Amino acid sequence: MSIHYPSGQGPHLHRTKLVNHLPAPRQSSYSKRGMSLEKEINESNQYYRATHQAVIHKKPTPIQLVKVDYPKRSAAVIKEAYFRRPSTTDYNGVYKGYYIDFDAKETRNKRSFPLKNFHQHQIDHLMACVKQGGICFAFIKFTTLDLLYLLPATKLFAYWQDQQNGGKSSITLTTIKKDGIPVKYGLNPRLQYLPAVDRLIAIYKKGEKNE
């Protein structure tokens, strides 16, 4: 994960920020519903865990510790540390016996999704997980259109490979509509993504039979 600066604040402005919530501060693209995709997914995961449907967690952001203080009679205080780039995607867990692994990306674009939102280490990690038989994908949200898709990792690999070979640097919404599985919003949880995962599992099982 690259470190984003709060919107309107470039890296050249010196400032200290008080953070009241996890995770690391990042550029927020809010949808019309006023909630970031990350928060929506975290809420869904909480709901799915509480109702024993799936056990999926967001991984903590890795930190490089430099200085830790141990005050009298109280908890250790981290006094100097830096954000590190994770070597995996943000989410993983287990559902119906399947290993689930994914990342979530948002764009404010209306016609296409820029591939620069992904990083090589995320693609490498997803490829390694697919090889081990994991159910891997990316959530791609067009925030201004309020459209969310589950894009199978294998499709993502094809676009990525194409880009490496000098092809398109973004995926059109039309392609995502064709290759992705739409994710529906509801009441509880708001983001109901397990039905889309079920469809991906069905595709995966069909592929296994044909091998």
Added chain:
Amino acid sequence: MSIHYPSGQGPHLHRTKLVNHLPAPRQSSYSKRGMSLEKEINESNQYYRATHQAVIHKKPTPIQLVKVDYPKRSAAVIKEAYFRRPSTTDYNGVYKGYYIDFDAKETRNKRSFPLKNFHQHQIDHLMACVKQGGICFAFIKFTTLDLLYLLPATKLFAYWQDQQNGGKSSITLTTIKKDGIPVKYGLNPRLQYLPAVDRLIAIYKKGEKNE
């Protein structure tokens, strides 16, 4: 995870520690081989990933950020943060299509393993993962004996339940030898734990057939 203090330093001594490595400082119980179980597992995971045998990672320690500084032209600096208790175990990943989840514990005892090394949230998480069909276990190492066992989560649940009902607060080495699967040391990786996982998967598949 509870925060441990460096050995010989109780919580009543005020000190500042410079940390040159991840993860959070913790009490280290070194085996005769001079390497902590955590480091051994991390090395094995790295080897298994590099040789495309399994994709298993240690989760980062979750941090509660309080103050983050954004200096001119350089990376964000965390100036105040605290360690948080994780809601899962430390390790998970995918192997041969199976979701793998485990924690690793060490004891310097020679005859039994104290159950207080586990926390309720770890047991709850392992139970939830077992329900979803995950392959779940704990590594238990007797450091002074240099003995390492893979203990299936279902066995651990039984001891834990027994303890809750006023039973024994530790598991004898004899019981662990009976219920666990021995893990062998070798050359590359030093800790060769996938063969033990294979045995656990075989037990799991047999159980599925009998249902």
